[in-house]
Amino acid sequence: MTVPTPAATPVLRTVGLGKTYHDFWGRPRVQALAGLDLEVAPGEVFGLLGPNGSGKTTTIKLLLGLLSPTKGEAFVFGRDPGDQDAKRRIGYLPEETYLYRFLDAEETLAFFGRLFGLPSALIKSRTDELIKLVGLDHARKRRLGEYSKGMARRLGLAQTLINDPALVILDEPTSGLDPIGSAEVKDLIIRLKQAGKTVLLCSHLLADVEDVCDRIAILHQGVLRELGPVDALLRADDRIQVELKGPNAEQLAAIRNAAGSSLVSVAPPRERLESHFRRIITEAKGGGSKP
Amino acid sequence: MSQLVGIYAIAALSIREAVRQRLWLPFAAGAGLLMAIGLRLGAVDDSAKLKLAVVGITAVIGFVTVLLSILVAAGQVRRDLDARVAYLLFAKPLSRWAYVVGRWLGVMGILTAGMLALAVVGTLVMSTVFPALPQMRDVHKVVAWEEVSPLGEPITITDDSSRRMLSGQPGGGIRWTIAGLPTEGPQDGLELLVRVQVRGVGDQMALEESLVSVTAAPGKGGQRLLSLDPASPYGFGTDGAKPGPGQVVLRHRDSSRNDMVQDFARLRLTPDVIAPDGTTIIQITRLDSRSTLVLTRNATVLVARPGGGFLLNLVRGGLVLMASAGLLAAGTLLVATVSNIGVTLLAGLTMFFAGNALWTIQDTLAYEKLSAPVARLLQLAQVLLPDFDRFSVAANLAASQSIPWTAVGAAWMYFGLYAVVFLVLAWFSLARKEL
Numbered sequence: 001m002t003v004p005t006p007a008a009t010p011v012l013r014t015v016g017l018g019k020t021y022h023d024f025w026g027r028p029r030v031q032a033l034a035g036l037d038l039e040v041a042p043g044e045v046f047g048l049l050g051p052n053g054s055g056k057t058t059t060i061k062l063l064l065g066l067l068s069p070t071k072g073e074a075f076v077f078g079r080d081p082g083d084q085d086a087k088r089r090i091g092y093l094p095e096e097t098y099l100y101r102f103l104d105a106e107e108t109l110a111f112f113g114r115l116f117g118l119p120s121a122l123i124k125s126r127t128d129e130l131i132k133l134v135g136l137d138h139a140r141k142r143r144l145g146e147y148s149k150g151m152a153r154r155l156g157l158a159q160t161l162i163n164d165p166a167l168v169i170l171d172e173p174t175s176g177l178d179p180i181g182s183a184e185v186k187d188l189i190i191r192l193k194q195a196g197k198t199v200l201l202c203s204h205l206l207a208d209v210e211d212v213c214d215r216i217a218i219l220h221q222g223v224l225r226e227l228g229p230v231d232a233l234l235r236a237d238d239r240i241q242v243e244l245k246g247p248n249a250e251q252l253a254a255i256r257n258a259a260g261s262s263l264v265s266v267a268p269p270r271e272r273l274e275s276h277f278r279r280i281i282t283e284a285k286g287g288g289s290k291p
Numbered sequence: 292m293s294q295l296v297g298i299y300a301i302a303a304l305s306i307r308e309a310v311r312q313r314l315w316l317p318f319a320a321g322a323g324l325l326m327a328i329g330l331r332l333g334a335v336d337d338s339a340k341l342k343l344a345v346v347g348i349t350a351v352i353g354f355v356t357v358l359l360s361i362l363v364a365a366g367q368v369r370r371d372l373d374a375r376v377a378y379l380l381f382a383k384p385l386s387r388w389a390y391v392v393g394r395w396l397g398v399m400g401i402l403t404a405g406m407l408a409l410a411v412v413g414t415l416v417m418s419t420v421f422p423a424l425p426q427m428r429d430v431h432k433v434v435a436w437e438e439v440s441p442l443g444e445p446i447t448i449t450d451d452s453s454r455r456m457l458s459g460q461p462g463g464g465i466r467w468t469i470a471g472l473p474t475e476g477p478q479d480g481l482e483l484l485v486r487v488q489v490r491g492v493g494d495q496m497a498l499e500e501s502l503v504s505v506t507a508a509p510g511k512g513g514q515r516l517l518s519l520d521p522a523s524p525y526g527f528g529t530d531g532a533k534p535g536p537g538q539v540v541l542r543h544r545d546s547s548r549n550d551m552v553q554d555f556a557r558l559r560l561t562p563d564v565i566a567p568d569g570t571t572i573i574q575i576t577r578l579d580s581r582s583t584l585v586l587t588r589n590a591t592v593l594v595a596r597p598g599g600g601f602l603l604n605l606v607r608g609g610l611v612l613m614a615s616a617g618l619l620a621a622g623t624l625l626v627a628t629v630s631n632i633g634v635t636l637l638a639g640l641t642m643f644f645a646g647n648a649l650w651t652i653q654d655t656l657a658y659e660k661l662s663a664p665v666a667r668l669l670q671l672a673q674v675l676l677p678d679f680d681r682f683s684v685a686a687n688l689a690a691s692q693s694i695p696w697t698a699v700g701a702a703w704m705y706f707g708l709y710a711v712v713f714l715v716l717a718w719f720s721l722a723r724k725e726l
Contacts (some may be wrong), residue, residue, distance in 0.1 A: 066726040069390075084293065084384040087470045092382040100304070102311035114300035115383040116295050143311075154610045 009078065011167050012040040012063060016072035018222075019058050032058040033222040035072060038131050040200060040215075041254050042166075047213035047230070048202040055204045055222040059096055060171055062087040063200075064092060078166070082224030089117060095172050095202075097156040101145035105136050105155050108144065109162050116163040123162075130158035135184070149176040157185065168192055171202045210234070243269065294640060295383040298393040305397020306404075308365055318405040321355040321414040329416035330360035333538065342689040348413035348605065349685040355409065356402050360616035361400045361623050361639035369635060376674035378726055383427025388718040389635050391624065398620040399613065406609040414602040423629045427604045428482070428551050428595035429633060435468040436588050458492065460584040464503075467592050470571045472560075477659040480562065483507070483517060483573065484555035488585035489543035499543040501582040502534060505558055507573045509566035514574055517564075523557035530580060538578065546587075551595060551691040560594055607694040608684040614699075614706040615679050619643055621713035630719040636726035646679040647674075 017036040023029045032177065033055040040046045048056050061067040062074050065082035079086040099108055106127055113123035134154040145150055153176045160168060170189070176184035190214045192199055203209050209216060210230060218226040227280050244251065256263060299453060309315070328347040349369050371377045416425055438446040438455060441462030448455070457463055472481065485505060489496030502642025506514035519526045528532055528540040539556055548554040565571045573592050577584055598604065623639035630638070656666065682702045685696055 059376075061726065066378060066381055068725065084386065087382065087384040090382070092379065094375070094378050094382075096375070100308070100376065102308055107307070109298060111304055112383065114303075114515050115297055115380070115385050117296040117384070264630075 008284060009042070010043075011042050011077060012038065012046075012074075012200065013078075014038045014059070014063075014072065015073040015074075016058070017062060017069055018071035019055075019062060019067060020070045023285055031222055033219075034286050036219075036222075036224055038217060038224070038227070040192045040198060042198050043193065043196050044215060045189060045199040045201060045213045047209035047216035048200060048219065049204065049206065049209055049216055050219035051204060053221070054219040055170060056204075058222075059201070059219070060169055060202055061093075064170070066088070071185075079164070086164065089166045091160035091163060093156050093160040093168075093169045093170045093173055095175065097149070097152040097158060097176070099144050099152060099159070102143060103145050104139045105131055105158075108155060109159055111163045112159045118163065126162055127166070133161075133188075134158045150178060150181055154181065157188070165197070167200070169200045169202075173201070174203070174205060174208055182208065206253055239264065267287040293384060294386050294389040298396065301385070301390055301393025302397040302400060305363070305367055305394055306400050307462050308367055309397075309401045309532075312366075314359060314363060314401065318408055321351045321405075323361040324351050325409065325412050325416050325668065327477045329420050335703070341421065341425060341552070341691075343561045345689040346685050348409075348416070349612070349688060350610060352406055352409045352413070352609050353684075356406055356609075356612055356616040357619060357643055359405065360398055360402060361396065361636060361643070362365040363401060364394070365627050365632060365635040366395055368399070368624055369632045372628070372724075373632075375726075379669070381726060386649075387721045391628075391714055391718045391721060395617070395624060395710075397575065398624075398671060399444050399617055402613055402616055402620075406613055410602060410605045410609050413605060417601060422602040425552055425691045427598040427601060427688075427691055428484075428691045429598035429695060430551075430592040431469050431471055432440060433467045433589055433592070433720035434470045437466050439464045439466055439576070442518055450655055451654040452497075453588040454585055455586050457577045457586065459580075461577050461580045464574050465586050465591070466572055467588075468570060468572050469592075469594050470568075470570045472565050472571060473596070474565055474567060474569055474592060476564070478562070479506070482557040482593055483560040483577065483596040484551055485490055485541065486548070486555045486559065487546045487575070487591055488545055490583040491586065492581055492583055496602040497599045498582050500528065501584060502542050502579040503539055503541055503584070504537050504576045504578055505539050505573070506537065506576070507560055507564040507571050509564055509571060511572065514572075515564055517560065519560040520557040520559055524555075526556040546590065549590070549686075549690040551593070555593070568587060587604065599697070604688060604694050607699050608688055611682045611694060611702040613682050614646050614678070614702040615646075615682075617703075618677055618706040618709045618713070621710040621717070625713045625717040625720065628717050628724065642677075643679065646677045649673065649676055649678050649680065652676075677706060 014036050017033060017038075018031070019033040020028045020031045032221070036059060038053075038059075048059060050056050062069055063076055063081050065080070065087070074081050076083070076086045077089060100111075103111065107123065109127040109130060110123050113126060118126070131137055134157055136151060136154055139147065139151060141239065144155065147155070153173075157170075157173060160170070173185050173189075173219065177185065186208060189199055189201065193212075193214075201209060201213075203214060213230050215227070215229050217224055240253070252266060325348060328344065328351075340581065349435045371380065381387065414424070429615075437448055440446055441460045443462075443464070455465055457465070466649055483505070487501070487503075487514060488677040489501045505517045507517055508514045518537070519539060525542045527537045534540055539558070541556055544554045560571065570634060571594070573594075575584075576591070619639055619642060622642050652669050656669050656673070657659070661669070682698060682705075
């Protein structure tokens, strides 16, 4: 995986960005973010990690101009976060699906398309394309009030892409989705990257982030704790993993002897639960013989 | 330009939201009420029928538009904020001012559609109850008046009183100057409507009619006798006796009897008594010593011309009512940006009731002994509160008086100014809001 360098003109940039929430009397109540310095390059999939209350969503809201920083600055496409032209190039999926329950899928996408000033014909074609992409073709005329949480999440994802954004901000995109849906979202993120889009992924599901992100930042209590490429951060330089295809007992014995006391473990690799689950469901959908 | 698209999107969303949430039900209920009024009108005295029908229709339109303006504005904006849909909206290229304007226009769109529907239902009800719908009249206002002594000498009215009593020796009268009349009106002339209060004198207390002469002239001199319109509801005397040329028997009509079709004696104001500048001077001269006449500056003589059909005037009246509903919607929308749904609804209703009770503040200030701070507070409220009784739509329509476009414009100027201030404050509040 090629990791774009942040040296290119950044899509997102924060300089000492901080946010402190105040109470009614203006007294500081909680510091949500303390001096965040960050750059995200074009075409990069950037993960923002952290436990609940670490400042991830606050960072996103600051980048979208929904909150005003109490210190520092943020730039989106080199502009102020409130800039309407910058917003025109952003797709945003909030942490929870905030959509109108009285609209159906088509009307929802058409409404958001109109907010971007897209022509009617383009809205129609994008709507058809996105509804199919998120697997809601069978429910396109149903009102959202009748949707399950996962279906609403899928539609939320579709509205994120209605304007074919250059920057996609996803806040916990797999929240409420089943494992298949989560895997599809991850596939989608990879496809977005292949299409040259920049993705800011905010999640506390580490496996999701690890699978798709080029670089990550880890926040804790509003402070940036770590920043860098995923591969570099997770590589354990003091260990080597050797995988053999169909080894026999002699080969394993030879390895044990050669490694001596530095050997940590010799065991068959485990399939990841997610890929196992996907395989079972795919087989079941294909009319497999397993019960 | 891009924000106009956003405004349109939000306004269209508001209308769709209202339809999906069945907010048309109050309009349907209103229409049902109008039909019920139509059915029950048969039990009412003929002379009161028209007035009751018109008051019923305007009351239903007014009530439903006011109620919905508050409900829709409060509900939609609060839901966006409480359900956090606003996160998503303002992450898009939608300015907060465009959102405020879009929501307000959406409310107005809903009200317009509902008002038009109720006006049509109301007109249909009227047309089933009455063989012919009343033709409305435009009225020209009096610009000056003076008293004339029994000897024909003019007496300037210097006090602020808008009423004059004529009694004693007959021959005295009142002259009214009316301006702005069309100089090339219909050949048979404009309508001159006359209504007075008649009180008997001495042993004639029960007297309810009085003989007068009605004359007009383009200038101070040369008054010409005006003739009664053959279709006048009265003027000929209760015994059917025809009065002399230029003489009219005026029947007692107090201020509550103001229907221009049935409560006014009708005469013809021919083009030869109108000056080239559109001015005429009308004089009523008291001829009967047995009665006292009470005449008013603005309501005794009216020059009227056709003011359009009933439906058109009802729609114009509806637009006046909508101007006040627009103010309420804007005010409610403002409160919705800063407080919860309960407070927002309460604020909208309070604003409406306070604006309707302005006369109590005026009375309190005029007749009560108040401490200085309370008086100042009430004076401030009097200045700041919008007066919802300022444009009397129901009374005008019930009197067969047209609602001209100028009244619609004036209402929108008056209430619109408040609405603009509220919308700007709502935008300011929303712009400062951290989501």
